[in-house]
Amino acid sequence: MPTETERIELSEDELREITGYSAECARRVLAVFEKELPADTRPREAIEGAEAFAAGERRTTALRQSAWAAYKAAKEAESPAVAAAAWSASHAAAxxxxxxKASAHQVKHVVxxxxxxxxxxxxxxxxxxxxAAETLEWARRHAPxxxxxxxxxLPAAPAGGGRVGEFIRDLDTALRA
Structure with a gap:
């Protein structure tokens, strides 16, 4: 297991596969956000940007900005479910x-x-x-x-993080097996 200060090998193809997977996961709950806030396109744009990168387009400042915009949409959401859907889109673009970097924090960026x-x-x-278990099982089965x-x-996912942290650790464990 690498230490927190080590660098890991990470190819562009792996980055594209992880981003495509993340976009696929986020797209599954995009309707949760859009049902509540149909005029707010920030999460959709983040997912579409992630999908474009996964399909071979360049990693751009616009993609990074779309991740931040979806993050902001999550922070502004009044419903926890709507916020979680926007967070998912933000993670997809990010x-x-x-x-x-061999950091346990990077596990969150993967799953x-x-x-x-x-x-x-x-x-x-x-x-x-x-x-949640069904959604996590789908994510496990569809992970490239x-x-x-x-x-x-990477080091194992860190403790903490509430319910999402629990899900991250569950996926981390399942996908390493």
Whole structure:
């Protein structure tokens, strides 16, 4: 297991695969945001930017700005479910900027979109049991090989972070296996 100060190998192809996966996870809960705030396009633009990068376009300042814009949309949302959907979109665009640093914090950049999508789904479902587990299982099954490979080069996800931190640790453990 690498230490926090080491650098890891991280290819552009891996970055694109992780970003595409993150966008796919975020797109699954985009309707949660758009149902509540249909005129706010920031999360959609972040997801579309992530998808474009994953498909081969350049990593641009506009993509980074779209991640920040979705982040701001999450901070402004009044509903926790709507905020989680926007956070997921923000993580999707930010995945393109994963650092080749062996930091446990980087785990959030790899699986943060999936964890926030699970929270959004869980919050929308209310008392329906197993919704988050189903979303996390979908994320586990659809993760490309690059996700597990990069996680294997990073320290394990850190403790804390509430429900999302729990989901991140669950995915981290499952995808390293």
């Amino acid at each position: 995945a393109a900027f994963l650092h080749p 943060g979109a999936a964890a926030q999508a699970a929270l959004a789904a869980e919050l929308v479902a209310g008392d329906a049991p197993g919704v 090989a690059a996700v597990g490979a990069v996680l294997g080069r």
